[in-house]
Amino acid sequence: MSAETTYLVADIGGTNARFAIARGNSREGFVLEQIQRLKNQDFEHLHDAAKTYLEGCSGAHPERGCFAVAGPVNPGLIQLTNSSWSFEPRELGRHLGLKHLLPVNDFAAQARGAPLASPQETSLIREGEAAPNAPCAVLGPGTGLGLGLLVSHANDLNVLPTEGGHAGFSPRTEEESAVATFLRAEYGFASWERVLSGQGLLNIYRALCLADGTPWPEYSPEKITEEALTHPGSRSARTVQLFCSALGAFAGDVAVMSGARGGIYLGGGILPKIQALLRESDFEARFIHHDPMTDYVASIPVWLILSDTAPLLGAAALAEKGDL
Template sequence: MSDNNPILVADIGGTNARFAIAIADEGPAGFALHHQQTLLSKDFDSLPVAINAYCETLLVPIPQQACFALAAQPGKTVFTFTNSPWQLDSRQVKQELGLQNMRVVNDFEAMASGAQFVAQQQRLYLCEGAGDVTAPQLVLGPGTGLGLGLIVPGDNGYRIISTEGGHATFAPETKEEIEILRLMMRKETPVLFEHLLSGPGLVNIYQALCVLADKPCMSLRPEQITAAANNATCANAKNAVQMFCDILGSFAGNAAVTTGARGGVFLAGGILPKMTDILLQSQFLARFCSKGPQQNYLADVPVCLLLSENTALIGAAHLMRDELR
């Protein structure tokens, strides 16, 4: 495959399906994205229907190469989404689109691949530590679910490892979080970090705080809770977003000490850029580093929030090109 050949790339989660045509260029990302389009997953009965809907809008031929980054459980040919009823039969889609080469990867494998190419002006640093360039880097982020991937350096470049770390069991650290865990155990057992650190998870935290405060609980979507918190129009919404960020710090720190990710931590996904002020004021960093006798283990680890919406799309393009070289 020539580096100049276009690649059909997609970042498909439980809420949005983002598509683009990636063409290699000399910029810092290595690719430029063309014909970008975001579709709502709920508007389509299946993923192949959404893919075909995007391809029908193109004024150029469908590329012969494609890489789809999915928030889905891995399979040999059939992929089942974690937070959606969708499935993808890779052989069927490859045949229907007339593709020569097609790759299906986990969404946070693509996110980890693309994180390295995000420009500095699209990074917001929570901690500018020096880190350890020989150690792994961690990429994590809440969306419809909670994703986590690793960038592991080696003698011949780096290796990307996708995980299901968001499905680790939630461990509360405050009395209030213990009460929230008790409430959530009435409907979920076990309670996972993803049940709190995701769009639906933010709703869970907000509703639990309303119950604990004996306050009326409005029917709010995640983006409405975030907006109310940012505008200081609802105390429970602000407390929910604050707790969301605090718990995220614990989760990120747990993942970093478990994987030895002293090379750096990238925070990704579509939720966090909408709550940056509260994130910066939260206990994220204190909870990130609070590891008992290993308090200093993570103190020098750089932590940054990726503000680009195209990280996984760029990462998918690199994964496709690397496979065919």
């Protein structure tokens, strides 16, 4: 066995599972090796996919692991969201030859991995001065809207998973109020996630169509972001502008409510693709404007996570620690 500890880490979604061997530690950083993406549909069970991955790996067999999964993590059997896969962590760990396997929610791993990302994997959205040992917040619109907090404790970082994406959406403009009205009519409750997610892009676009008296063209989220990038005067561009503005307001709310003066990290799969539009939008103005706490928020830096390795890095740190 190698003198350096290695960990089996995975980021498991509803469609794909990414595996890697992580080497290193939280203090000096981790190196991800032998990264491989497998399609869920090619395997009946998660243990089949994980076993196939390990059998193809070279080097010492890892003794510990952490699997970040898309879905709630509770004691006992874990069922993935949007997947037929389920597993019991202790049983799966034994099946894979691991002494310990820690299951965590995928956004908990994303949150823990955010500060471990290299400078090349992040982009500064707004400058500020991070307060030492203050909490950080990690939020990200993707399939849903994830929100996690990082709290410094005993020379380590503890992850506090939340369901903050399901808090009530707070519109600040007439157009946003129209979106909120649409969401309440459609769902009965207007949450931030129903604005700040892939489905949120569709909801905003549909609300604008209704307000404009035009038919809904059955766009996908990808179609909306693509058209927004290439046609600045389009309804898709209005949709993304409202999306980015609302994101700024939500991030500012999170900063005030959580005391996240250590900084805000923006993750998820949508934002790297629209980084140029995010920078041109009212994100920063809406993030800062929290009277009478504007000066408080204005000191907080915001970074955009560009790489998809953060959940794997976070899983490595959590495997090393053994819990959240």
